[in-house]
Amino acid sequence: MxxxxxxxxxxxxxxxxxxxxxxxxxxxxxxxxVAIRRLREDEFKACFAEPMADVTATAQAAMDTWPYVDALALDKIGLPYLNDVRHVYRDARNRFDQVLTGTGRFNTLLVIVVDLDRSMVFGHFLLDLNEEYGTSGGPLRSI
Known part of the structure; x- marks a missing residue:
């Protein structure tokens, strides 16, 4: 060899x-x-266990999620670009971290779900806050 x-x-x-x-x-x-997996809504919701804890300031990263994010074809999932990580939430059973990343689409977050036991990305979900909470309209404008 x-x-x-x-x-x-x-x-x-x-x-x-x-x-x-x-x-x-x-x-x-x-x-x-990198295995890319877009989670269905039921799969994403199965990653919740109330109460979800905001661990943004205190969490030790189980893994580096950026290789997964870099492997996403943003145009195929309808995102013009990504911003920084906004929050990290951990479910009450310590199974999953949800890494919320801002996007170039109004009120839409890219959520990377990390399986803490396996230290690997379980998948991703586009969380459209307008759809989730029934709001509509564009960004706030100054008066």
């Missing part, structure tokens, strides 16, 4: 760290192969 030589940081030029091509490919595939 072919191998690639990589210089050890801070080492002498003649010190080489060799890793097999398969190891390098495995590392890159971990970053590329």
């Amino acid at each position: 072919k191998s690639a030589g990589l210089a050890r940081p801070g080492g002498r030029d003649d010190e080489r760290v060799t890793r097999s091509v398969a190891d390098i490919l495995d590392q890159h595939l971990e970053c590329v192969m």
Whole structure:
């Protein structure tokens, strides 16, 4: 099997760290192969256990959700762009974190559901607050 030589940081030029091509490919595939799963409303609601706790300021991240977010095709799910994470909520049974990310669509949040036991993304859901709470209209305008 072919191998690639990589210089050890801070080492002498003649010190080489060799890793097999398969190891390098495995590392890159971990970053590329992200299973995208759009949750149905019933699946999303099954991730709730009242009371939901706002853990935005105190939670230790179970995992980095940005590779999952980066793998989403925003145009296919109807979002022009994403903003920062707004809130993180944890269900009362400590099964799921819901990472709420602002979007470029008015009153719509991208919710990434993290399975805490498995430290992996369970899926995502677009939470349209207008639809959920029966409000309509555009953004507030100054008077």
